[in-house]
Amino acid sequence: MAHAHHHHDEPQGAELSRVAQATLERSGEQWTAMRAQIFEALAAFDRPASAYDIAEAVSNAQGRRVAANSVYRILDLFVGANLARRVESANAYVANAHPDCLHDCIFLVCDACGQTTHIDDDRLTAGVRSAAQAAGFAAERPVIEVRGRCAACGKA
Structure with a gap:
């Protein structure tokens, strides 16, 4: 287990997306355009976002409807790859600002x-x-x- 307290660089914007992409690809997964859009939408929220919030944001950006079920599948992948964290009590997600570091x-x-x-x-x-x-x-x-x-x- 890691040290009790240590410093994290917390990239934002395009740099956070780049780190997330590299982390996902190291896990053997592809960084598709849809995964990139969902990650960028998630990272843009200033509080936990539901799959429906993210689906709406991506739908508005694409000009076509994106189903929440598709977003849930990608969010599950992101949680498994440490790119996102699930806030259980809110059934919502936050982007992990330091996906290379694993903590509870x-x-x-x-x-x-x-x-x-x-x-x-x-x-x-x-x-x-x-x-x-x-x-x-x-x-x-x-x-x-x-x-x-x-x-x-x-x-x-």
């Missing part, structure tokens, strides 16, 4: 505005994995979500 998910989800922040704390997630193992459970994909209010909404 810890999300801070604001109940007021919906803003979701992903943090890495390998000491905390190692404790969760250890507790699961002690209970005889093999944790494959721990996801921790903390619901509450972000700093901006907490002051309101």
